[in-house]
Amino acid sequence: MSYYALTGVDTMQKKSIRYYLKWAKYNKCINLFDTEWWKHEDLIEFQEYRLHKILKYAYKHVPGYRKKLKLAGIAPKHIRSLDDLRKLPIITREELQNNPDLVNEEMIYNTLYTGGSTGTSLQYYESHKSSEIRWNAHLRGWSWNGYQPGKRLAVVASAQGTLKVENTLNLYGDLTKENMHKNVEEIKKFNPQHLRGYVGSLYILAKFCLDNDIILEGIESINPISENLYDFQRETMEVAFNCPVFEEYCCNDGGACAWECDAHEGLHYCMERAIIEENGSEMVVTDLWNMAMPFIRYINGDSVKFLNKKCSCGRDLPLIKVKGRDNDIIITKDGFLTPSFLVHHGIGIATAIDNKNRFRSGIHAIQYVQKPGYVLEVNLVKNPWCNDDEIKELNEKLSIIAAGMEIYIKIVDEIPKSKKGKRAFIINEDIDLLKKMKNLAQ
Ligand SMILES: [Zn+2]
Known part of the structure; x- marks a missing residue:
């Protein structure tokens, strides 16, 4: 175990890894404002310590994991380092959906839902410590763009993206021209002082300000979240709001999260919260804290690329680039629709639940396929309580948002898989239009 003095940052005291491991053991949490300056090998050591802990826990207290590991012929003692991680079986969203065997009810502190921009929603749980580290990871990530709670923050997002902290303006309203x-x-x-929101929403706002000569003064940073950020969107936002963009990636089911620092060389992934693996281009993630519903080698649907270079800011937290969900955008005659834009307008999957503890939306899963000639095919899997009015309402909303497109809603038993075996939320098959749109935007 290596001891070393942490230097260079005023707030830091000379604390060793041993101190942290001991402290973490008893308090089950760590101070991320210190660990961000740890050396890479110490961060790895910390991950191995937590991995072993979560594995032992899952094996003992979560029957579904015990079964999975036994089937794979693995016991926690076989996993001694991160190199052994690949011996562990993968877990998918489908396996975790409605599976009480993979949950430890005693540890549930929060019930959460995935946003729906994946086409299906997952109800999942987090333990108290897992919730704490989620919040702390965000506080650290935001501190890199200058934000801290109490500063004036405008959030342009849907209900899933609201922030309940002081001095926050949450804009729920539609981003339609009206x-x-x-x-x-x-x-x-x-x-x-700061702007935060879905990439699509912030981009629409930025474009609107530019087109109408509106100047919003005094904004220090822009924090786009939740979907792929294209260079043209970053540039448009930076011009419109006259300040830098700091990208954020966060997928709370599984605990993968990453933020851009002020060197803007990539996103530093939060190693203290989860282990991210680049498996092909597929992201596989292991949550190091969640004991209510362990995510061990979970495929979260995103793709990741490790940049394999050291950031000039001096942090050893690896730089990654996340290519969001394996999806695309819908191009309408007026612009384009992103996954979060669709969710924002209530035509992804609703995540509210009713008094029978089931999703209120009658739509179980949805997929948008754009065909050449502005044709939009909607594949839809219904829940048993779905009625015609709901489908009609969806059609009406779509015909406003995707004005000028031919819309066909197809009721299917399950969402068709792509050649790679994925169930994408949006597939754009109009390759020529897609190319043209991206060129135009640059
Ligand atoms: Zn950096």
């Missing part, structure tokens, strides 16, 4: 002036007035009145 509502944009109202939104902008609210933002001006609030005078935010």
Whole structure:
């Protein structure tokens, strides 16, 4: 075990890894503002310590994992280092859906849902410590763009993206042209120091400000979340709001998260919260803290690439690039629709549940396929309680949002898989249009 003095940062005291491991053992948490300056080998050592702990726990207390590991002929003692990680079986979202064998009810502190931009929603649980480290990881990631709770923050997102912290303006309103002036007035009145929101939403806001010569003054940073950020979107936002973009990646089911620091050389992944593996291009993630519903080698549907270079900021937390879900965008005659835009407008999967503890939406799963000639095919799997009115409502919303497109809703038993075996939320098959749109935007 290596001891070393942490230097270079005023707030840091000379604390050793041993101190942290001991401290973490008893308090089951760590101070991420210290660990961000740890050397890579010490971060690895910490991950191995937590991995062993979570594995032993899952084996003992979560029957579904015990069964999976036994089937694979693995016991926790066989996993001695991160190199052994690949011996462990993979777990999928489908396996975790509605499977009480993979949950330890005694440890449930929070019930959460995936946002729906994956086409299906997962109800999942987190333990108290897991919730704590989620919040702390965010506080650290945001501190790199200058934000801390208490500063004025405008959040342009849907209900899933709201933030319940002081001095926050949450804009729920539609980002349709009719509502944009109202939104902008609210933002001006609030005078935010930081902007946060879905990439698609912030981009629409930025474009609107540029097109209408609206200047929002005093914004220090922009924090786009939840979907692929294209270079043209970053540039548009930086010009419109006259400050830098700090990208964020966060997928709470599985605990993978990463933030851009002020060197802007990639996103530093939070090694203290989860282990991210690059498996082909597929992201496989192991949550190091969640004992209510362990995610051990979970395929979260995103793709990741490790940049294999050291950031000039001095942090050893690896730099990654995340290519979001294996999906695309829908191109309408007026612009484009991103996954989060669809969720924002309530035509992804609703995540609210009713008093019978089931998803209120009658839509179980949904997939959008754009065909050449502005044709939009919607594959839809219904829940048993889905009625015609709900389908009609979906059709009406779509015909406004995707105006000018021919829309066909197809009721299917299950969402068709791609050649790679994935069930994408959006598939754009109009390759020419896709190329043209990306070129135009650059
Ligand atoms: Zn950095």
